[in-house]
Amino acid sequence: MQFFIILFPIFCIFIVGFIAQKVLNFDVANLSKMSLYVLSPFLAFKTFYTHTLTTDYLLYIFYIFGLCFALVIIVSIWSFIMKYSSKERCAMILSSCFMNNGNYGTPVLLIFFGSVGFDLGVIMMVLQQFVMSTVGIYYAAKGSARNDIVGQKDVIKKVVRMPVAYGAFLGIIFQLCHIPLTKSIMTSIAMIGDASVVIIMIILGMQLAKIKIKQINYSKVSFALLTRMVLSPIVALAMVSIMPIEPIYKQILIVLAAMPTAANTTLMSVQFDTHPELVSSATFISTIISLITLPIVLWLVGAPIPF
Numbered sequence: 001m002q003f004f005i006i007l008f009p010i011f012c013i014f015i016v017g018f019i020a021q022k023v024l025n026f027d028v029a030n031l032s033k034m035s036l037y038v039l040s041p042f043l044a045f046k047t048f049y050t051h052t053l054t055t056d057y058l059l060y061i062f063y064i065f066g067l068c069f070a071l072v073i074i075v076s077i078w079s080f081i082m083k084y085s086s087k088e089r090c091a092m093i094l095s096s097c098f099m100n101n102g103n104y105g106t107p108v109l110l111i112f113f114g115s116v117g118f119d120l121g122v123i124m125m126v127l128q129q130f131v132m133s134t135v136g137i138y139y140a141a142k143g144s145a146r147n148d149i150v151g152q153k154d155v156i157k158k159v160v161r162m163p164v165a166y167g168a169f170l171g172i173i174f175q176l177c178h179i180p181l182t183k184s185i186m187t188s189i190a191m192i193g194d195a196s197v198v199i200i201m202i203i204l205g206m207q208l209a210k211i212k213i214k215q216i217n218y219s220k221v222s223f224a225l226l227t228r229m230v231l232s233p234i235v236a237l238a239m240v241s242i243m244p245i246e247p248i249y250k251q252i253l254i255v256l257a258a259m260p261t262a263a264n265t266t267l268m269s270v271q272f273d274t275h276p277e278l279v280s281s282a283t284f285i286s287t288i289i290s291l292i293t294l295p296i297v298l299w300l301v302g303a304p305i306p307f
Helices: 002-024 028-050 056-082 086-096 105-142 148-161 163-176 183-209 218-240 247-257 264-272 276-301
Strands: none
Touching: 002 183, 002 276, 028 105, 028 163, 028 183, 028 264, 056 086, 056 105, 056 218, 086 105, 086 218, 086 264, 086 276, 105 163, 105 247, 105 264, 183 264, 183 276, 218 247, 218 276, 247 276, 264 276
């Protein structure tokens, strides 16, 4: 029942976007551009400016990037075997390698692990934001490239032009240099940045409204879900086994690895036209399936029962 309580507001936002698209037929691509280029940089700045950087970040950076690239390798090998195109491979990577450890992961950790889980969840949310702003953007842009030679230059240019990473770097610089910002400025930054979270979820609902059941590639979506919900926590288990951290932190990292696909991937796939129907389907279905898979993972890692 706790999971349904957590997810109910999330699904309500999806439904709002779905209905709005069916009734009003918005230009989803332009809305995605607005969120990606205008709102998200403010969120990235606020996230990195307000959360204190410590030496623990180095260990968790190793984990988050290691997990991401391990999954990228798995998906790339499968894509090679199945002879998928570069665009299909990039869409599969967006669907499989980035987890929703923000508006989904942190509430779950708070319920099952208390303040310890929530604090680590916030740290991982910050680092995941950085991974999404760099690696995620790279594969989203690469998926829109027309060929490998010209496309690679195109990809680098698109990644460099994306303001999300600059927002993150600026937040880090402001924090490390102890540059103060007035309360009114921070309030404005927070209002703009936080708006992106809801907008991203509404856009996902809109994108789902454009999908026809017959258009869903079930073989690709199935492997994306297998990678995200099953292989990801297994890889995480192997990684945390060699990390010098407390057992409860290992449990938390494994649980985070089992989270559904990040909603931001839909935003990126729409913006760069990297098979958005595949990415949005994987995002939505993985969120629903997590109602079954997450309790299993929590039980397997021995998470405390809050009720």
